[in-house]
Amino acid sequence: MERRQQLDTADSPGRPIRSRTSNACDGCKKRKVKCDGNQPCSYCARRQRPHTCKYTAPSRIRQRRSRSVAAAPSPAGNARGPSPLHPEERRGTGSHGRDAATPSPPLSSHGRPRRSSAMMESAEDDTEVPREARLLCDAQGKLIFIGDCAPLSFFQSVRQLVNSRVGQTAFAPETSRYSVLENAPSSQQISAAPPDPPDVRAAHVSSHVASYVSATSGMLDLFDNEPRLTDNLVLWANLRDKPRNLTSAINYLILAIGCQTDDEPTSQVYFEYAKAQAFASLSDSLGVETVQAFVLVTVYMLCSCQINSSFLVFGVSVRAAYSIGVHRTEVNARFGPEIHRQRDRLWKSLRVIDLFLSTSMGRPPATSDVDCTVPYRHSSPDNDGGSDGGTFDLLNASVQILLITEGIVLEIFSRKRVSLQRTDGISLRLRQWSADWLRRLSDVVSQPCRHPRHEVAGACQVLSSYYYAVMLVSRPFLMYEVFRRLGDGPANTMASGKSKLADACIDAASLMVDPIIDLIKQGALDGRRPIIVSWLFAASLVLGLGLLSGFGRTLENHTQMSIQALEHFARTDAHARQYSLIAQSLLTTALEHLEKRELQQRLKRTETSSQLFGLIPQGGSRRTTIAASPVHQRHHQSSVLSPTGTTDSPFSALPSDRPPFLLHNHHQNMAARLSDMDSPAYLGLNDSLAVQDGTFWNMYQGTNEGDALNLFPLLDSGGAIDLAHYL
Template identity: 25%
Template sequence: MLRPMNEAPAATGDVMERTSVANSEGQRLGEQLRMLQDGKGRLLYLGDSASLSYLDTIRRLVESTIGPCNFTNDVHKGKLVEGSISTGLTPTYVLPDKEAADFLLESFFSNTVGTILIFDREAFTQEVQSIYDNPLQTKQSRLSILNLVFAVGLQLMTSSDVSSPHGRQILERLDGGSVSRAEMFYVNATHLNDPVSGFEDGDITSIQALLLVTVFMLTVAKRNAAWAYLGMAIRSAYALGLHRKRSDFSFTAPEQRVRRNVWRSLYVMDCFLSAMLGRPNGIHCRDATDSLAAGSDSGDLWTSSDVTLELASISASVRASCLVGDILSNIYADRKISTELAHAISNKFQACKDSLPTFLHWQNIDLPDEDPKATLAQLHVNLNYFHGIILLTRPFLLQRVSDEIRALRETDGGLLSRQTHELPETDSAKSAPFQAACVRSALYTINAVQAALLKRALPRRDPFVIYWLFTAALIICTNGFCAVYHDIDNKHAMYTALNLHRHFGEVDPLARRFLDILIAFSEAIEQDTIPCAVPTGSKSKQEAIFSALFGAMHYGAKPGYVDDSAQPQTGGSRGANDLSRNQPGGIGFQSEMGQGNGQQIPLEPDSPHVSPPDYSLDFDAFLMNVTQDPYQQDLWTPLYGITDTS
């Protein structure tokens, strides 16, 4: 729990007597049991930042409160859902017709905007034209790259809502019947030039190929394979000096741009996979900032009017990923966080937000008649940003829920009426602004995805959006179980999140698995919830944090609207149960977010708007006694790293 850094956790009775024994064994078991079984029977490690690790802890908290249920007794919770690629496919080496090729190229560049940028689009389009003009003179490595681009482009487009009849006709031509055409493109690519077999002699082309394979593996829910391929790409990039700007001087200007953007893409993917799997970054943040902080092609990025959407998006994603990398290295790697550190990182979020180009602001997602590609760019950039906020603030939220459960159980053994339960001011209550920010960031994530879906700009198999959405949905469900933050329509936000997962789950196996988890969680919430007292402190602390992380926002009538009580009153009040203005497709995001003026609201540790800096949360020392499992009765259990995540 939050406590002065030099204060030991309190314990009484035989809990204290067993602490020394349980600590050594518990730490050892925690490391052994934080493993999930894949389809081949292997045990794979997941760390603290993974949403599945958070899910496991929430399951135990729920079980300690309401007992066993479908949510806590999930038979698949010890397994990691991994997709598969058809084996035994015979490569055809046949390219699609040129019209279909152009369609797949457009799908690739549009649906990966803001996540990877590894080609100069104009140069690559010309290369594709030359390949179709004279395929026999094309190197196999470039044919392999083209097939991988086709595979990713088709995988992201398949089963999506293609608005044009012409596009639907092309997809029908690409339909391979019982054989996935996207998988066939992938098989063709690996037979033409397997990037793994040529790993020792890899060049920039092999790194591009490995990045494409990484994205393809994510689209088919092979997360561990994606992690492995990305690791190979990162090692090759280090060998070629992509992490040092000075090494670019040996290349032409176009080659320098490609090298720099490939390195940016590697870092975005590295931070995404490291956060998703809870594993160490492959790229050190020092190397990232040295090469990414200021590129010669992006010095005027935030003011230039002729900058491409692709470059602006990947650069903004890099900035958001730098925040995620900072959190992973300074919080999750050390397994501890303090309010002082959280405030310091919040200032970095504010700087990132203020530097964002106006056309990438997330409120624009809800504007009508926006280019779908621009909408997806806004979505990728800002969901990455919101996910960073969740990673920063989630430990405080989890600790608050644990404190509420412990307080309830310790009050007359839990027999006191829940209507009269009051939470004494604890260390976790002092971090309430960060807990609220966690829920608010999750709400904005869900609303942004909903807005993009309503504009028909969202592919159904986007692995980035699906994971970020699931992370946010878990936070919203947690707030439904223990209402830490009251200023939103949490029930409607949960409803929206479930519908979004249901939409993705029609074609994506990972989204289906996430949907099953969320449905079980919502059913558990219907059985019982934990009362949570509203913090008695001034709202000025919360407003300062919100201003730093989100800007001065006024939120319109969207699913999970912010209650009027949290906004300046300009008229009559709105009933808590009035959902007539809270339907999908309603009024969008309205904001007074700063337009890049660079003016930051200082959040210094000694500010009256922050809690005392001498309180910290140690992931290992933060212990709880909430489980009612017979084998763990009255034992202190580490909050993170508990067995059987799912």
């Protein structure tokens, strides 16, 4: 009864209506309490914390769309609601809590943003971020999620854009039957772990450890140093009866990664035994060895092109690391200086692997810096970047650039629109990283004979991550420019902020390819490099798009170089093999499109100038004259199918030492080279899954590995991205 009287009194006409302030302080917003808008507000003053009372203007500005865009809204954009922000963004900080907030626009007296001229220019420079997430179907019929920032999603957007703007034959349905996610288990692979510990030859331990260190440089740092690791493994290999514990499992995993390229059957035996021992140890107490074992299992699967399985196994190592407090440096310090450093670097290694997996697959990371106190800048690069006095600390450089990449994913790809103002903060962090590391890394890569082999490979990998971060932040602007240039509207020759970022994306791809191809030619970069291969694939797509959309014919050379590098890694990497075929198809399409466009432009000029001297006979046309020319007839005949149903190869009369992908006129042969592939099963997240019959998922059962290395059967239920709202 008393409560009812209070409510009646509150609603009585004599009581004034509560007014709401136009802007509340950050503390009141966070606690969802009433704020009076004063400085400091009454709430902060009552809590005796007036220094924390700060006001932040609303960051999102509702901008009026142009009439042309409003008249033709994007179906894809209307089907989706606003994407939820990452929890770190709602707190106003980046993923690692080190980034400054983006400056907010000034407010008017009514709390609304002022429409200044600078703001109008910023509105024109806003660019939609394509929602490129997909559901892919693997060889077993399981749906796999691939997020917006993944290179595979970028490939599908490129494929749809090229097919819609250039031609349907660019990426035909038979161009991607192999799995670009994971290899199907081979019939030759061992189905069960060996019951007894496999034999290890002590004479091979040293070379295997060197290969392991080279393969994991810049990605992992789990042990003190290579000489001590080699000595420990030699002593262990000489034991007649090896113990069945995590230490032996870790040793087998090191050897498995080290001999994966040169002796894959032996590597597989080591891996199967070590993996079984690692999972069997989960019932025991967890420790650092548990984390190390599952991290090494993850790396081996990554090098075996089992990226989705590695993503799953990696979660075990992360949870084990959290369980023993590796993410807190004050906890690690209790074990003494040596163990403190080892545990800190174990956490950094986890962050590197995690951020690569999450970025390459477009999935949320398993680790976070919310409760992390491990420093990523233990020492400055001026004293060689490491705390061990003289060793170039590639792990710090790698984790720092991947943290910036994580911020790019949160600030760019978690939003529906991106502005030049938002890219300014990211570019500042990239410039700071470049000032700290780029010169030193470039010196290592440019002079491989003066540095250890593993250091050269690690520096190249870190450099590739840096260039990929630049490509990632500028990729939406490149897609906008490509769509505009391939459209039917008039060409705009004026340079804008968007075009500059598009150029930066292409430049970063070119700069990534240069050191990789140089090291390959010098024999300093071999083995399995999953990080380099993934970023190199994205660079080949960027270069192919740039060539296709008229950013310069000089990009043809860099596109060919990227294909050459992918072909080099394709000797041991099945993903690189398919990526190379995709890049070749895009290069072929780009060259055909440029030749066709140049021919059309020449026809227009000739028809105008022919009236001066009667160059074309009356009643004829320039087109019929060209069609009757011997050059055109030879070009036409080369594209005609032979009686056997295949195209005549343009490589038959050429030197065998020249790879086919370095030839300019191999367009007609590309369809035959890609005829054994089928398109990937990409589904837009707002599309319904097509209903298949009971035999659909079994269509690839019983096929051998050579026929279907592992692909996703096509689910033709749409998934196209409507880029009309870019206009």
